[in-house]
Amino acid sequence: MILRFDRDRRQGLHCYVMRADEADLPGPMWPGLWEQDYSESPDLNPWIRHAINNNDGEALAVWRTLIWELTEGRSRFATPAYYRDEAAQVLRIDREDIPLVRWEYEVDVERSEWPDADIGFVPARSCVALPPATDSWQRDHAGFAGLFELTSQRDLTDLALAVAGDATSEITLFALAEAERARLLTRALNQRDRPGLTEILQPGDIFVDLAVVHDLGAGAASYLTIKAPEAIDDVDHLAEHYSRAFRRYATQVNQIRTFDEFHHAIDDLLAPPRTTGTS
Template sequence: MPGPRWPGLWEQDYADDADLNPWSRYAINNDDGEALAVWRALTWELTAGRSRFAIPAYYRDEAARLRSMSREAVRLVRWEYEVDVEQHEWPIADVGFVPARACVPLPPALDPWQREHVGFAGLFDVASFRHLTDLALAVAGDATSEITVFALEDPDRCRLLASTLNQAHPPDLAEILQPGDIFVDLAVVHDLGAGAASYLTVKTLEAADEVGQLAEHFSEAFRHYAGRASQIRTFDEFNSAIDDLLAYPRASCPVDDDS
C-alpha cells in the first residue's frame, strides 16, 4: 500500500476543526496516507445505484458511536466475512464467513448487554460516503482492520441478508448475492510488519467490467495527485486535492452525497 504522499501529513499540526482535519474528514493520517481513502472511493463508485450494508469487523460499538446510534439500535448478525491479511496469496487469504465477535471491555467493566452480545457483529446501512468513512475511522485503531460491504439491487432484501447472516450454520455468499449485487471486502494492514498484505476483494455473480475501469481511473487519479502533492501548502488545499482525487466524473454531486 503506498505510503503518505503529502508532506504536510507529518509536518503540520492537524486542526481541531473536523472539516479541516484530514483524519476526521477522510480517515487519512501520516501512517496510512491517502491510498485507503481511494480504496473506499472505488468501493463507493463500484456499488453505486445499490443499497449498501456494511459490517465493520470487531468495532461494532465504536461504529455505532460514530454514527450517533445507540448500541441497541444496531442490526446484529452472528456471521462476518474474513480475509486473512497474514496470508500471502489471496485464494488462501479468502477465508469466508466466520463467527462474529465484538470489542467489549474486560470484566468487571463488562455490562450484561455486552456480555450477551459479544458474539455479534453490526450490520450498518451505508447511505453516504461519509458513513463509509465513519466505519473506517471505527476500525482503524488496530494493526489490521476489515470492512465488508454488501451492495444489493433490491433494498427490500436487507431483512433476508440479516436473516442469512444470523442462521445457525455459516452462510454461503451464493445464498446472499443475486444478479446485480456486488460484494466488496476491504481487509487492511495498518501496522503488522513484513509479510502481511492488504486485500480489496470484489465478488459478483456476473462479469463486472466496471471493476477494471474504475480501478484504472482511480489508479491514474492517484498517480496525478501524487505527482503534485509536494506543491500542496495548506489543509484547505489538501482537502480540495483529496475531493478531486476521490470524485468520479460520472457523479454530478460530491463524493460524500448519497449518490
Template sequence: MERFLRFEHAERDGVHTYVARVGEQDMPEPLWPGLWEQSYPTAPELSPYLRHGINNSCGEAPAVWRALAWALTEGTERHAIPCYYRDEAANLLGVDRATIRTVGWEYEVDVERADWPAADRGFVPARACVPLRPAPDRWQRDHRERAGLFPLDTFAQLTALELAVGGDAASELTLFGLGGPAGRRSPGLADVLDRPDRPELRHLLRPGDVFVDLAVVRDYPMGWTNYLTVKTLGPTDRVWDLADHYSAAFRRYLAALPRIRTFEDFHAAIDELLAAPTGGDQR
C-alpha cells in the same frame, strides 16, 4: 505506485472474484509531507483523519480503495459490517446500540496469508470488542459474539466506519451492495447472516449485487498483505473501469503534491482524488 489498483480475476464456487492483493512494499505510504509536519486541526471538517480517514500512519491509498468500493456499489442499497468494532462504529454514526441489527456471521480475509485462496476464509463466527475497564455491561456481554450490520447512505458514513476499525495493526470492513427495490433486501441479508449454518456468497448474492471487502494492514508488518476483494455473480467491467479511473486520479494527485501547502489545499486535492466518475455520488 499504482499496484494497489491492479486486480486479478477468477471464477470460483459460482462467484466472480476480483482481488487487488498488495504487499507492504507495494502499498503507498502517506505521501503529503504535511501529514507529518503540520499539527492537525481539531474541527472534524478540517482534520485529514476525521474527514478522510487519512493520517501519517494510514495514508491516501486505503482511502482510494474505500472510494472505489463506494463507487462500485453506486445504485445499490448499501450495508456494512465493521469487523470487531461494532460499538465504536455505532457511536461514530450516532446510532443507539439497542437499534443495531446484529448478526452471527461476518466475512474474513486473513492478511497474514499472502496466498489468496488461503486468505479468503469466507464467513466466520462474528465477534465484537468488549472492554475490560470499565467492566462490560450486560448488553455488551450478551452481544460479544454479534457483528453489527449498518445501513449506509453516504460516503462519510463509510469513512466513519473506517475510523472505528482503524486503531489496530489491521482492519476489515465488509460492504454489501444490494440491487433491487430499496429496503426490500436488507431483512433477507440480515436473516441469512444470522442463520445457524455458515452462509455462502453464491447463495446470498443475486444478479446486480456487489460484495466488497477491505482488509487493510496499518503498520505494515513484514509478510502481511492488504486485500481489496470484490465479488459478483456475473462478470463485470465496472471493476476495471474504476481501477483505471482511480489510477488516473492518483497520478494527478502525485503531480499536484508539490503545490499542496495547507490543509485547505489538501482537502481540495483529496476530494478530487476520491471523486467518483461523472454522475457518481461520493459525499
C-alpha cells in the same frame, strides 16, 4: 499507485482481487501529514474528514472511494469487524438499535495468497470492555456483529475511523440491487449453519471486503475483494480512472502548503469519473 485487479471464479462467483503488500500500497505522501498540527475543525482535520493521517495515507481513501462508486445505485449494508459499538457511536446509532448478525466475513491479511486468505464466513465477535469497566450488554452480545446501512460515503469513512485502531482492520459490504432484500440478508447472516455467498448474492448484487494492514510488519498484505454473480465491467474502468488520478496527485503533492489546499487536492483525487474532465 497502479490499481490492478486479478480475476478468478470461485463457487460460481466472479471475483476481483487487489492484493497490496507494504511495497505496493503507498504510504502517506503529503509531508504536511507529519509536519503540521491537525486542526480541531472536522472540515480541516484530514483524519476526521478523509480517514487520512501520517499512518493511513491517501491510497486507502482511494480504495474506499472506488468501493463506493462501484456499488452506486444499490442499497449498501456493512459489517465492521470487531468494533461494532464504536461503529454505532461514529454513525450516531444507539447500539441497541443495530441489527445483529451471527456471521461475518474474514479475509486473513497474514496469508500471502488470496485463495488461502479468503476464509469466508466465520462466527462474529465484537469488542468487550475489560474489567473493571464491565459492560453487561457487550458481554451478552459479544458473539454478534452489527449490520449497518450506509447511506453516504461519509458513513463508509466513519466506519474506517471506527475500526482503524488495531494493526489490521476489516469492513465487509453487501450492495443489494433490491433494498427490500435487507431482511433476507440479515436472516442469512443469522442462520445456524455457516452461510455461503453464492446463496446470498442475487443478480445485480455486489459483495466487497476491505481487509487492511495498518501496522503488522513484513509478510502481511491488504486485500480488496469484490465478488458478484455477474461480471462487472466497471471494476477496470474505475481502477484505471483512480490510477490516473493518483498519479496526477503524486506529481502535485509537494506543491501543497496548507490543509485547505490538501483537502482540495483530495477532493479532486477522489472525484468520480463522471465529474472530471480528465478521464
